[in-house]
Amino acid sequence: MNKPMIGLPLCRWQLTDRDIGWFHLVGEKYISSVTGYGAFPLMIPAFGDDLDMDTVLDSVSGIMFGGSLSNIHPSFYDDEHPGLGLADKPRDATVLRLMRACLERGIPFIGICRGVQEMNVLFGGTLHREVHAVDGRLDHREVKDVPDDVAYGPIHNVxxxxxxLLHRVIGDREMMVNSLHGQGIDRLGEGLQVEAVCEDGQIEAVSVIGAKAFALGVQWHPEYRYWENPQYDKLLSAFHEAARVYQAKKLERKKEAIAMT
Structure with missing residues (x-):
């Protein structure tokens, strides 16, 4: 296959009361932000420890850890709180395995919204369950009952x-970004670098220190109409370029292995 394959981890929700009412889902805007850059999306089911990790990692040249309606369950960052809103423990378990494996193999990845929170939890960080309830913080939640272009429009500065890494990719020191999250980074995970901060002090982007490949997470949604926003486009383009580089190296290794047989 000439196109890089980009993995998209799925959410696992029960949409009916039937035992067979479980669905694996991903937002179409994430699929579009893969195909729009000439890559092919590979859906990764939320199988947790039962996921065939080698098959996934051997197939992809990058992974996009997208957003979700669910929140990371507090048990994954050693908190006994029952959590708020929709939980998805199968996704939690799957994504944390995948991220760790990507870092070990040097597979590029980007975390978006829930994805940046997953990065922080992987590195031992914690989350604010309600950012708007933290003294001095803005209300970062989605504005309800408005058109998409308003809900996903620029809300605050970072x-x-x-x-x-983000500064080098974007070329600017400031961005206006959208905001559709209730939870957010509290204690920063060890091994992560802060890449962007909101005007209220909330961490909005992080990268992995010393990563073998592109490993960046942002709290906003650059996948939304990225073609209309040059800064969002630069961010996604950088991720996809890293995936193409990884794919080229993978193909070269394969050719060398064949030549040696």
Whole structure:
């Protein structure tokens, strides 16, 4: 296959009361932000420990850990709180395995919204369950009952870390971004670098220090109409370019292995 294959982890929700009422789902905008850059989406079911990890990792050249209606269950960051809103423990277990494996293999990945929170939890960080309830923080939740272009429109400013990965990708020190999250990073995970901070002090983007490949997460949604936003396009383009580089290296290794047989 000439196209890089980008993995999209799925959510697992029970949409009916039947025992067979479980569905594996992903938002179409994430699929579009893969195909729109000439890649092919590979859906990754939320099988947790039963996921055939080698098959997935051997197939992909990058993974996009997208957003979701669900929240990471607090038990995954050693909190006994029962959690707020919709939970999805199968996704939690699956994604944390996948992220760790990507880092070990040097497979590029990007975390979006829930994805950046998953990165923080993987590295031992914690989450605010209600950012709007934290003293001094803005209300980062989605504005309800408005058109998509309003809900996903620019809401607040973020300042990018000078010289950081995101700054190098975007080329600007500031961005106006959308905001549709209730939870957010509290204690930063060890091994992560802050890449962007909201005007209220909330961490909005992180990268993995010393990662072998592109490993960046953002709290906003750059996949929404990325073609209309040059900064969003630069971010997604950088991820996809890293995936193409990984794919080229993978094909070269395969050719070398064949030549040696």
């Amino acid at each position: 300042t990018l870390t000078d010289g950081g």
